[in-house]
Amino acid sequence: xxxxxxxxxxxxxxxxxxxxxxxxxxxxxxxxxxxxxxxxxxxxxxxxxxxxxxxxxxxxxxxxxxxxxxxxxxxxxxxxxxxxxxxxxxxxxxxxxxxxxxxxxxxx
Numbered sequence: 001x002x003x004x005x006x007x008x009x010x011x012x013x014x015x016x017x018x019x020x021x022x023x024x025x026x027x028x029x030x031x032x033x034x035x036x037x038x039x040x041x042x043x044x045x046x047x048x049x050x051x052x053x054x055x056x057x058x059x060x061x062x063x064x065x066x067x068x069x070x071x072x073x074x075x076x077x078x079x080x081x082x083x084x085x086x087x088x089x090x091x092x093x094x095x096x097x098x099x100x101x102x103x104x105x106x107x108x
Contacts, residue, residue, distance in 0.1 A: 019075040024101040025057075027070050031084070031094035033063035040086040042096040044072065047079030056080065063091055071101065 019025065029042050039062050043055040057072040075098075082096050 018079050019077055020100075021077040022074065025072045025075050025098055026101050027057075027059050027072055027082075027096055027098050028067065029059070029061045029070075029084075029094075029096035030065065030067045031061055031063040032065045032092045033090050034092065035063070035090050038063040038087075038090070040084050040088065040091065040094060043083045043085050044075060044080050044098060045083065046076070047081045061094075061096070063094070072098065 027042050027044075031038075031040050039060050042059045042061060044057045045051070045053060045055050056075050059068065059070040059072070061068045080098065082098055084094050084096060088094070
């Protein structure tokens with residue numbers, strides 16, 4: 001497991017394993033903000049040292065406290081890092097989880 005601090009208080013990204021080839025992935029994310037209409041984006045990028053900063057996949061999430069579930073499709077069979085991007089100055093809380101589609105609860 002690799003944990004990467006991103007420079008913000010208590011903000012970190014945890015990598016548990018490499019993505020598997022041919023596996024579909026989804027993102028489960030939410031955030032809250034005092035500013036109406038605020039959004040953040042979730043970006044999935046390579047976790048390899050020296051890799052491009054280009055995102056493999058991205059999804060926008062509203063910061064209204066609702067949970068967003070989006071399919072990401074296939075990811076490259078390598079370690080990935082998840083970033084929450086955008087102006088986080090008034091974001092009270094936020095999270096994003098990337099997991100295989102098969103782990104998504106039924107009915108979602």
